[in-house]
Each structure stands twice: as structure tokens, then as C-alpha cells.
Amino acid sequence: WPSIFSGLEIIANRVTFSHRDAGGSPSLLDLLVSLGRNHHATLALADLKAELDYSPGTMVYISGRVLEHSVGPWLNGERFVIA
Numbered sequence: 001w002p003s004i005f006s007g008l009e010i011i012a013n014r015v016t017f018s019h020r021d022a023g024g025s026p027s028l029l030d031l032l033v034s035l036g037r038n039h040h041a042t043l044a045l046a047d048l049k050a051e052l053d054y055s056p057g058t059m060v061y062i063s064g065r066v067l068e069h070s071v072g073p074w075l076n077g078e079r080f081v082i083a
Contacts, residue, residue: 011081016071018046024065030083034058038077044070 007023024030034041034054043054046068052060054071062069
């Protein structure tokens with residue numbers, strides 16, 4: 001189907017270590033959509049010294065090539081991300 005995005009990744013129940021997206025463009029934004037049930041994950045943006053609530057239903061646009069980001073362990077539930 002037609003899409004404005006050049007790639008799509010589905011992440012299931014996985015901790016994401018701190019990284020930058022090597023294949024991304026520094027001038028474009030990436031859409032991250034947090035899905036799942038009953039989890040209380042946190043999206044950490046190390047360069048900004050910020051931690052964002054990443055509960056199910058959260059949508060975040062970031063430049064993954066520019067900003068170092070990670071999602072650590074969460075306490076309960078299942079977590080899925082469309083990136």
C-alpha cells in the first residue's frame with residue numbers, strides 16, 4: 001500500500017538499548033507508536049535528559065538519527081511498537 005514512510009518495523013516485548021538510527025535521515029522525523037496492554041514503559045531521550053511516558057496509545061515523532069533513545073524494562077503487560 002502507499003505510504004509516506006520508507007520503512008516499517010514492529011517490535012514486540014523487547015527492551016531497546018540506547019541507540020541512534022544509523023539508517024535514518026537527520027532531517028526527517030520517525031513516528032513511534034506504542035501499543036499493547038497494561039504496560040508502563042518509558043521512552044528515554046538521553047540527549048535531552050528526558051523520560052517520556054510510553055503507555056499504550058502513545059505516539060511520538062523524533063529524529064531517531066539525531067536523538068539517542070531507548071526503552072528500558074517495564075513492569076507488566078505486553079508491549080508492541082510500530083516504528
